Amino acid sequence: MYSLPEPIRHAIESGRAPSPPQVLLRLLQLVDDDCTTMARLATLVEQDPGLCTRVLTAANSPAIRRGKQLRSIEGCLIALGTRLVRSIATCLSVQSLFDERTATRAVDLSAFWTHSLLVAELSRSLATSSGYPRPDEAYLAGLLHDVGELILISALGDPYLQLLAGSASEAELADRETEQLGVHHGQIGTWLADQWQLDSPFADGILFHHLPAEQIVTAAQLPQVVWLAHAAASGDAVPDDLERLAEKLFGDRSGSPLAALRDAAEQRMRVFADAIGIAPLESAPSGSPTGLPRVLGLRRGAAETGADAAAGQLAAMIGDKALLQPLQEDLCTLESDAALLLSLRESARILFDLNHLAFLLADPLDGRLAGQGIAGQEPIFGQVSIVLEEQRSLAAAAVLSGAIRSSYDQAPAPAKSLMDIQFARALSSSGLLCIPMPGRNRTVGVIVAGLTAGQHSRLTHRLPGLANFSRIAGVTVENWREAQDARKQTEDNAAAHFARQARRTVHEAGNPLTIIKGYLKILDSKLPQGAGVHHELSILTDEIERVASIVRRMSEVPAARDNDQAVDVCDLVRELLLLYREALFDSRGIVIETALPARPIHVACDRDSIKQILLNLWKNASEALSRGERFQLSLTDDVLHQGRRFAELKIRDNGPGMSEQAMGALHRAADGQLGAARGGRGLGLSIVGTLAHRLEIAVTCRSKPGHGTMIALLLPAPDRTERRGGSEAKPN
Missing domain, CATH: 1.20.5 (Single alpha-helices involved in coiled-coils or other helix-helix interfaces)
Known part of the structure; x- marks a missing residue:
């Protein structure tokens, strides 16, 4: 991948792929609807390769992903959250307006979109009928099998559009890509998918879809499914040799004939296309290559298409205001600094292709720039505190000048700073772009972005928009801080x-x-x-x-309890029985049996906390037991557990048992929710769990409905060296 031209590599890293205006318009409508669910939003996103790449790239960024594979679009949307999804939708729509204003050619994505959706639908049907365990993964791989074409359009512009216009088929396009670029769009899409760290068969389904039939028979099941779906979707009918190949690949597992599966998939695709307003397959001019983006030529003077009409509606929704004002409105709804900075990071990625960036926020007192506590950025940014002196860093120079500064400035030339070299290395770039974030009265921080000389050159004409974006970021951060105060x-x-x-x-x-x-x-x-x-x-x-x-x-700051005080737990249990036996057990007809040693058994616990634990457990048991049922107490010492000595206090009964929810309360904070539902008994168990955790008391519970309950408490014993009156020193 790193031998690719820099613009292509940069587009892969950002997941930059255009979407039809019709889809973006529908996306904005859905995110503005309070009744929209994540499942409904996922249904739309799953219909467009461009949206899928943006969502997958954002959800798998370091600030959001926590090691877990996000296999579904709905899972990605849930991980992102409603507000961040809305910011992404707004930024994509704003970006499409930027593209409309600067593009020299028009690209109709209708044929590409319908082909990709057909392959996706057919991939899911084939996966289901052939027994593949994750049909939704097959759908996503089918949808994104040609996403490399969108990446190349975005990265190369006119040169790639000329290559597209001269290709009569997708196979010819792949050959010409390999000849002129050294890679084909399948490899580009594979590198993009590899960034999401999903299982390798997913990326292989994208990589292998142009291989000959004799090779695909040796692949794993998912690449075979996507290959067959792509082959079946590439013509008007399914040829006999493709039906035979399907039988060879899947045998009796294939279920319905391939032609029937294709017809059903095409019907579903047409329903989606009609709902969004994208032209069906047969409306493309005769002789147009099936499934490829269609180059329409110069925008000026061209007949208005459905995409033009949707773009006009999109412009009406956003263009009446400043381009970035909708983003500002979205940012104002965020409820934490982490969500705000995450939204700003993804917005900068979408709007300005700033894939590698970090935030340094200014201390309100002395103005020092630091990045401590900000998730999703390299550790170096959390370790610095930059004094506002120009020679210290480009970040400090940007704050002092109130202007965007970069490693590629000619005048004034940037100062040589080792910190800037560290920042650039951390951001995997050869240089830096530092954008101050001005608030109403002072600068609140700096956006530090890593970029190459080529990226800086391409971004030059966007600097006014970037400055406007940074003002929105600064004011929003300032407002959030004031609200927090x-x-x-x-x-x-x-x-x-x-x-x-x-x-x-x-x-x-x-x-x-x-x-x-x-x-x-x-x-x-x-x-x-x-x-x-x-x-x-x-x-x-x-x-x-x-x-x-x-x-x-109640009116004091809680002090740390001394858990090392020696308490005779035998004496404590007898005292509690003397006070509470009659009220809790004898008066209810509950038989109580005890097995307590005659000698003292000392434990290293707070006496009052042990009383609270035992009373809550006894009260819970007395409320659950009926007349004639038994309650047993036993105590043993010198129990060894993980190298430490404990006394074990066991409580047994032959009552109705405890539910799994009630047993779970023993290990849950006392938040009152369970107690509210069960008359306070669950709250008492939660208090037991909270106190036990604080005193380092291990609690185990065994219970079965109708067969009683056993709860065991491991009470830590005092350190023996301390019990010898200091005759032996504890090791340091």
């Missing part, structure tokens, strides 16, 4: 109000709790020593103190 101020005010209310609540609740503790102390002193309830009163006093502590923490 306003939201933070609102949140701070709300937090301060809540803190005042919490302090008032703590004060009001603290008084009666103090009075209750005092009365318990008086009661304890009045009871005779042999009354047998002094221990219970002591436990009750401790519980009231725990409640008071919880209330006090």
Whole structure:
């Protein structure tokens, strides 16, 4: 690929392929409709190779893709999100207007579009009938099998249009491409598909579609499907030898005859073409090569086509305003800085072919340029903090001058900066283009783009539009920052109000709790020593103190708990049973059985948190169990797990069991959603999970409907060296 002429390589990297105006018009209409679903939008995108390349390229960019293969267009659209899809649609439409104003020839894509759609439909039918496991992937490969032609139109312009105009068939075009360019459009499309990092058979389906029949029989199933669909779609009828080849390739798996599958695919294609307003296949002039983009000659004086009418409507939708104003409106709806910068990156790629770029934002206090925390760009941009001195970098020079600066400027010549060399290497380019982003009162940042001398030369006439784009970017970033500051101020005010209310609540609740503790102390002193309830009163006093502590923490910043304090969990369980056994179990007729060692078992956990965990689990069990059912508690120590010592506390019952959703709550944050649906029981389990995670307590749960539940807690034991009174030092 890197031996290709630079314009072709650049077009491949950007996924730049034109779409018929009819399709772009329909796309704008759909994204403006609040009722449009992603599935409906995907149906339109899946009908046009140009749109598919843009969506696949954007969805597989480093800022969005997270290692997972995006095999479907709907999956790509979901990954991009509604607002970014709308920005892409707007930018594609704006780009088409730029092309209309600068193009010297008109290209009718109707024949190309209908041929590609027919091959796609037929590929899916063949994949389904022959048992290929991913028919939608076959559809996409069929749709994009000739996308290399669109890339070459976009990259080379008139020279390639002349080559197109002189070719009587697609096979002849491929031969002439190889002779004059050293590659054919199938290879160009394959290199584009390779950028998306999908399985290799997908790209092979594009690469092999011009091979002879005797070679395709040795290929994998997907390339065979696309080859056969392309061959069947290239003529008015399916010849007998092609039917025989289909039987040879797929045998009894082929299902319906190839001719019947082609007729059904063509019928579906015509429905789509009619809905969008693209001329059917037979309307092309006699002698026109089937499936190739048709060169119409000079735009001036040519008869108006359906594409012309759609382009006029497109211009009416956008051209009445400044070309980039619709983009500005889209950007204003974004809700995060990450989404905003991602949309700006994809917009710059579409509008100005800036495939490799990064953002440096200005510090509001000292103006330094930095890129920390911005996703989807090379690490070097997150490691710098550039002082605004011209010799430091082209980025600083662009901010100071308020003008676009590049490595190719003649006057003033750029300063030699090692940082600029690092930036260019990171962006895989020989030079830089630095575009300041002015806000209303100051520059808010710089767009740093990597580009070659040839790209810079081609972009020269677009610099005014690029400056307008950067102003939109700057003002939008500035507005977003101001909105973020306003939201933070609102949140701070709300937090301060809540803190005042919490302090008032703590004060009001603290008084009666103090009075209750005092009365318990008086009661304890009045009871005779042999009354047998002094221990219970002591436990009750401790519980009231725990409640008071919880209330006090409402107005405090949470402090880190000491999880290394030694707690006798046997003693703690007995205390809780003394207080809660009657209310939770005995009064409900639930049989409770315990197996607790007589000796102390110490664990390194916060005492109050362990109480909260056990009470939530016991309360959850008592609400689930019926009279006569059993609840068992057991405790063992010296359990080794991953090299550490633990005590294991097990809770068993023979009740109705727990649902998978309820068990999942043990490992989910206490957000209240499950609790709201299940009377608070799910919320209690979520609190258990949250506390257990904080205390590093491993929780396991086994349950089966109708067969009871077992929950085990692994409570970390104290470090033995600490328990020896410091006789052994812990290793550093």
